Amino acid sequence: MNTIGKNRMQRESATRRLVRAALLVALSLSLFLLEGLIPLPFLAPGAKLGIANLVTLIAILTMPARTAALIVLTRIALASFFGGGPTVFLYSLAGGTVSLLGMLALKKTRAFSLFAISAAGGFLHNAAQLAVGAAAASTPALFSYLPILGPCGILTGLLLAVCASRILARLPHALLPMGAGDRAKQKGIA
Amino acid sequence: MKTTMNTTMKTMKWKRNDGFLIAILLLLSFTPLLFLGKAPASTYAVVTVAGKEVRRIPLAGHHGVEEIPIETPDGTNTIRVEDETISVTEADCPDKICVKTGKARNAGDVIACVPHKLLIEVKAP
Numbered sequence: 001m002n003t004i005g006k007n008r009m010q011r012e013s014a015t016r017r018l019v020r021a022a023l024l025v026a027l028s029l030s031l032f033l034l035e036g037l038i039p040l041p042f043l044a045p046g047a048k049l050g051i052a053n054l055v056t057l058i059a060i061l062t063m064p065a066r067t068a069a070l071i072v073l074t075r076i077a078l079a080s081f082f083g084g085g086p087t088v089f090l091y092s093l094a095g096g097t098v099s100l101l102g103m104l105a106l107k108k109t110r111a112f113s114l115f116a117i118s119a120a121g122g123f124l125h126n127a128a129q130l131a132v133g134a135a136a137a138s139t140p141a142l143f144s145y146l147p148i149l150g151p152c153g154i155l156t157g158l159l160l161a162v163c164a165s166r167i168l169a170r171l172p173h174a175l176l177p178m179g180a181g182d183r184a185k186q187k188g189i190a
Numbered sequence: 191m192k193t194t195m196n197t198t199m200k201t202m203k204w205k206r207n208d209g210f211l212i213a214i215l216l217l218l219s220f221t222p223l224l225f226l227g228k229a230p231a232s233t234y235a236v237v238t239v240a241g242k243e244v245r246r247i248p249l250a251g252h253h254g255v256e257e258i259p260i261e262t263p264d265g266t267n268t269i270r271v272e273d274e275t276i277s278v279t280e281a282d283c284p285d286k287i288c289v290k291t292g293k294a295r296n297a298g299d300v301i302a303c304v305p306h307k308l309l310i311e312v313k314a315p
Contacts, residue, residue, distance in 0.1 A: 043300060045287045061201060085284060087305045106211075107201065114201050116208035122251025123215045133302060137309045138241045141300045143222040154212060165202055 008089075021063075021071050028055035029073040033082060044148040046129055050122065051155050053078070056100065057118050057164045072100050091129050098128035105179055117160045122157025124143050226298055233297050233314045235267065235276045241306040249274045249295070249312065262306040269310065276310060278303065 008074040032052035040048065052075060059068040077097045080089035099121040106117045126149040235244040239262045247258075250273070256271040257279070267288060268280035275293040278301055288303035297314035 011226060042290045045291055066195045083284075085305075088285070091304070105267050110201075111205070111207045112201070112211060113203055113205045113208050115204055117201070119208075120215060123219070127218075136304065136307065137238070137302060139309065139311065140222075141226065141298070141311050142302060142307075144226045144298050144300060145252075146222045147220050151216060152220075154215055158212075168202065 016024040017067065021067055024055050024059055025074045025078070026029070027067055028052045028071065029082070031055065032075065032079050036083065043146050043152065046126065046145075047149060047152045050125065050160070053099075053121065053125075054160050054163055054167075056096075057103075057143050058119070058167065059113065060100075060103050060107060061164070061168065068104070069100060072096050091132055094132045095129045099125040107143055107158070114164060115158055118161035118164065119154045119157035122153030122155070126150060126153040147153070169190050216246075233274070233295075233312050234296070236311050236313055238309045238311070239263075247271055247276065249276060260308060262308055264306045267303055267306060267308055276312065277301065278310070281306070 029052070031054065035051050055075070056066060056068065056072050059071045063071075073093075074097070076089070076092045080092060082087070102124040103117050103121040106112050106120055112120075127146065130146055130149060132140055134140055219238045233249045234247055235245075236243055237247070239258060239260070244260065245258070247269075252271060252274055254273070258269045258271065260267045265282045266280075267278050267283075270277050270279045272293070275295045277293040278288040278291070281288050281303055283303055283305040287307065288301050288308070291301045292308065294301050294312050297312050299312040301310040302308070303312055
């Protein structure tokens with residue numbers, strides 16, 4: 001990272017960071033609710049696109065780990081208020097945290113691009129939910145869905161990564177945190 | 191004009207490692223098939239609520255339609271046994287995933303209603 005980026009990060013006020021995180025939570029929650037309105041073919045129990053995780057992915061790529069974690073956890077808590085309830089909350093929490101931790105770890109290795117990071121996130125999300133289900137029902141039989149749900153997670157993860165890469169390439173720089181680049185600075189937006 | 195996103199640029203391009211990781215994950219997805227293999231005929235369905243078996247229904251050789259209401263502490267599910275298949279036709283759970291799962295027929299098939307802790311497993315001896 002160059003010095004301009006570093007300076008910007010340091011100068012960025014706590015309020016600004018908080019507002020940006022809150023906006024992303026709101027965006028993520030809207031996407032989650034929007035997805036609930038779109039009827040999708042029923043493939044396997046729990047299989048869905050997970051477009052709310054587009055925000056997760058972008059947060060992981062552009063923000064510090066703990067901000068990304070804050071955004072994801074807040075989204076999950078709010079989402080289960082809006083519909084779902086305690087069981088759904090438990091499942092989302094398991095899927096969300098396992099996939100978040102996995103993606104953060106993979107990013108840290110610097111060996112993978114966002115495509116693999118996101119695919120692994122989707123896979124881990126579904127695998128973790130199956131694990132919780134199997135534990136709740138105390139039978140490994142639920143894992144018979146992994147051959148469907150695993151590849152589903154990888155596929156939706158890749159799809160989200162493609163979206164994220166397009167979005168990150170076009171997003172106005174002022175909306176992004178540090179690393180947002182010099183152009184916005186020159187224009188005096190930031 | 192080129193975008194300069196310092197933190198993300200390195201992760202924006204497909205890397206060779208990506209393919210390896212995705213291949214490994216795909217392989218992992220199919221490992222349950224090794225452990226939960228297919229079993230032959232003379233199937234029966236085991237209905238459990240919160241881990242406790244409440245009913246055992248023979249499926250192989252079953253003819254006709256039978257509807258069985260199952261009361262759980264968390265709600266009610268209606269199980270329908272039609273010939274050699276079993277399904278959940280009604281449930282007062284929020285997600286109705288058990289209903290959408292459809293008919294189970296073969297050993298290894300599972301219908302789960304997680305909110306009610308209800309599980310229907312088709313098994314074979």
